Amino acid sequence: MSADENPSNTAAAGPAIILVEPQLGENIGMVARAMANFGLAELRLVDPRDGWPSEKARAAASRADHVIDAVKVFDDLASAVADLNFVFATTARERDGFKAVRGPVEAGRALRARHTAGQRTGILFGRERFGLYNDEVGLADEIVTFPVDPAFSSLNIAQAALLMSYEWMKSGLEDETKTNFSSPEMLPATKEQLHGLFAYLEGALEARGYFRPAQKKPKMVDNLRAVLTRAAFAEPELKVLRGIISSLDRFSPAMPRGDGSPGDDPRRLPAAAARIQSPEKEE
Amino acid sequence: MSADENPSNTAAAGPAIILVEPQLGENIGMVARAMANFGLAELRLVDPRDGWPSEKARAAASRADHVIDAVKVFDDLASAVADLNFVFATTARERDGFKAVRGPVEAGRALRARHTAGQRTGILFGRERFGLYNDEVGLADEIVTFPVDPAFSSLNIAQAALLMSYEWMKSGLEDETKTNFSSPEMLPATKEQLHGLFAYLEGALEARGYFRPAQKKPKMVDNLRAVLTRAAFAEPELKVLRGIISSLDRFSPAMPRGDGSPGDDPRRLPAAAARIQSPEKEE
Numbered sequence: 138m139s140a141d142e143n144p145s146n147t148a149a150a151g152p153a154i155i156l157v158e159p160q161l162g163e164n165i166g167m168v169a170r171a172m173a174n175f176g177l178a179e180l181r182l183v184d185p186r187d188g189w190p191s192e193k194a195r196a197a198a199s200r201a202d203h204v205i206d207a208v209k210v211f212d213d214l215a216s217a218v219a220d221l222n223f224v225f226a227t228t229a230r231e232r233d234g235f236k237a238v239r240g241p242v243e244a245g246r247a248l249r250a251r252h253t254a255g256q257r258t259g260i261l262f263g264r265e266r267f268g269l270y271n272d273e274v275g276l277a278d279e280i281v282t283f284p285v286d287p288a289f290s291s292l293n294i295a296q297a298a299l300l301m302s303y304e305w306m307k308s309g310l311e312d313e314t315k316t317n318f319s320s321p322e323m324l325p326a327t328k329e330q331l332h333g334l335f336a337y338l339e340g341a342l343e344a345r346g347y348f349r350p351a352q353k354k355p356k357m358v359d360n361l362r363a364v365l366t367r368a369a370f371a372e373p374e375l376k377v378l379r380g381i382i383s384s385l386d387r388f389s390p391a392m393p394r395g396d397g398s399p400g401d402d403p404r405r406l407p408a409a410a411a412r413i414q415s416p417e418k419e420e
Numbered sequence: 421m422s423a424d425e426n427p428s429n430t431a432a433a434g435p436a437i438i439l440v441e442p443q444l445g446e447n448i449g450m451v452a453r454a455m456a457n458f459g460l461a462e463l464r465l466v467d468p469r470d471g472w473p474s475e476k477a478r479a480a481a482s483r484a485d486h487v488i489d490a491v492k493v494f495d496d497l498a499s500a501v502a503d504l505n506f507v508f509a510t511t512a513r514e515r516d517g518f519k520a521v522r523g524p525v526e527a528g529r530a531l532r533a534r535h536t537a538g539q540r541t542g543i544l545f546g547r548e549r550f551g552l553y554n555d556e557v558g559l560a561d562e563i564v565t566f567p568v569d570p571a572f573s574s575l576n577i578a579q580a581a582l583l584m585s586y587e588w589m590k591s592g593l594e595d596e597t598k599t600n601f602s603s604p605e606m607l608p609a610t611k612e613q614l615h616g617l618f619a620y621l622e623g624a625l626e627a628r629g630y631f632r633p634a635q636k637k638p639k640m641v642d643n644l645r646a647v648l649t650r651a652a653f654a655e656p657e658l659k660v661l662r663g664i665i666s667s668l669d670r671f672s673p674a675m676p677r678g679d680g681s682p683g684d685d686p687r688r689l690p691a692a693a694a695r696i697q698s699p700e701k702e703e
Contacts, residue, residue: 174568174573175567200572201574231600235657238602239597239603240598243596284458284590284593284598286457286589291453296582299582300586313526314526315567317565317568318565320521371518373518374518
């Protein structure tokens with residue numbers, strides 16, 4: 138199959154992932170799944186041991202059918218990289234030779250820069266059992282290797298492809314602290330709102346004789362306000378706290394808390410009354 | 421089993437990875453393998469569906485036996501996090517609530533800073549099928565989520581644990597471009613060495629009449645030198661080039677190249693004569 142059938146689509150999708158003589162369909166599928174999570178779509182196989190198509194690969198791809206359907210199979214590695222301008226080879230072993238060695242972050246950025254400049258790029262991954270031969274590494278421009286623990290270096294091809302796909306995605310983010318959904322707006326409440334809580338809480342505590350002996354009250358108030366200030370509560374959080382205080386305050390004089398504590402072991406939290414995928418709206 | 425049996429070992433190893441009701445032994449094993457590659461060793465399971473120990477987990481861990489042997493099983497999540505000072509929950513879904521949301525890079529750095537300060541930390545991963553319940557996320561301090569393609573968000577727990585383990589390792593590197601083995605020293609050769617090659621090559625080309633017509637020689641020399649300069653060859657590379665030129669030069673007058681070209685298809689590279697794990701030393 139020609140690699141040129143769909144040049145615009147494949148160029149738009151970022152680097153091609155090229156697996157050299159992959160042995161297990163499950164691994165091919167897991168690579169496809171990893172790619173799809175991070176926006177890559179062009180998977181090339183060089184002489185897969187168990188042939189192609191592979192139902193095991195499709196099952197392991199977990200609905201990344203668009204990647205599986207677009208897989209291209211090549212007889213040899215030279216043909217698989219023929220249309221590419223720049224190729225990384227992944228390897229865990231140091232090789233003699235002249236090739237530059239990059240970490241995955243640097244490699245992701247280099248691929249992004251070349252992609253932006255209109256170059257077609259690819260990343261080679263070797264066989265499950267022993268990786269790439271030296272002459273195969275020789276067909277690449279540079280080497281990428283992962284910062285694994287030297288005492289336990291055993292990434293499989295699906296794990297290695299996941300990390301490179303992830304770094305590819307990250308290299309395209311304006312800000313690597315940006316997430317698909319964001320932290321809630323947690324602007325600390327105004328001091329007026331905070332002081333309103335203090336007044337309410339201190340009034341409730343005063344009513345039940347918390348500030349004893351009287352001469353210690355100023356220090357007790359200081360401590361209480363310090364604790365509630367350091368947390369930098371936002372306005373919605375203050376509302377929750379006010380609701381808690383209100384509830385405790387309302388029930389205690391008429392209906393003092395009696396038996397029925399949730400459990401003996403203080404480390405055990407009570408189970409949620411009803412498990413829900415989205416919490417009920419706060420009243 | 422108590423989580424306090426080996427506090428010094430576990431604290432030294434970084435965050436605990438906590439899988440809540442994992443269903444498949446294979447996934448537990450792949451998590452252990454991912455952890456071991458990036459220097460993590462403390463795996464905790466909350467109520468694993470198929471019980472523990474698991475031979476499937478051990479097989480999938482691919483010799484990360486030290487992680488599998490040290491697995492601790494807990495009846496509930498509150499017990500599994502009881503000894504920790506700070507906990508991240510991983511989730512792909514936005515949740516209502518007050519928790520900060522971090523990307524994996526930021527989360528790795530936060531875990532490293534807390535670890536360095538002597539805090540014990542952990543990362544929660546939910547069930548394969550639907551992740552964590554809201555009340556389980558509620559037991560964590562903050563949320564971490566991955567920059568996946570919103571159109572295909574399907575990381576499994578082993579993939580998510582791999583990415584967090586990787587970011588943990590990276591957060592401890594002084595320089596994220598540092599690799600376990602490094603690029604060869606590729607100091608560009610001195611100009612004297614480069615000009616030596618020019619003189620040698622130009623002499624050989626002159627001898628076989630390459631510079632024709634004579635008035636074009638200055639421009640041809642300019643171009644040739646420009647090509648060989650831009651590549652910024654290092655001294656060992658110049659030696660290889662000199663060897664090539666020498667070989668061509670030596671054989672051509674007495675033994676002109678005749679039949680026996682390696683192949684008809686110019687895109688096909690000849691197979692390496694003998695595949696070797698380490699290349700022979702350059703003569």
